[in-house]
Amino acid sequence: MKSMWRGKPYEALLQAYGPPRLVMSVANHHPLFESVAVYGVVDQATDCIDAFLLAVQEPDGERVISDYFCR
Numbered sequence: 758m759k760s761m762w763r764g765k766p767y768e769a770l771l772q773a774y775g776p777p778r779l780v781m782s783v784a785n786h787h788p789l790f791e792s793v794a795v796y797g798v799v800d801q802a803t804d805c806i807d808a809f810l811l812a813v814q815e816p817d818g819e820r821v822i823s824d825y826f827c828r
Contacts, residue, residue: 758803759825767811767820770794774807783810791820795828803827 762770778797796807805827812823 758807758827762809762822762825765822767794767809767822770809770822777809793826
């Protein structure tokens with residue numbers, strides 16, 4: 758999942774999985790990494806609760822997936 762999603766636009770994730778259950782800001786983190794999208798249910802394919810670190814890509818401000826976490 759990490760290699761599949763890293764660098765892809767957040768919009769692609771929304772199209773594939775729909776809206777996340779929770780979007781959290783990341784306190785005391787680099788300003789370009791603004792939030793984490795948590796899907797909150799166990800993914801049948803990964804057996805994880807999927808979470809994606811979102812980064813703001815400059816100069817256009819588009820949000821992209823920076824990292825993936827299995828919880």
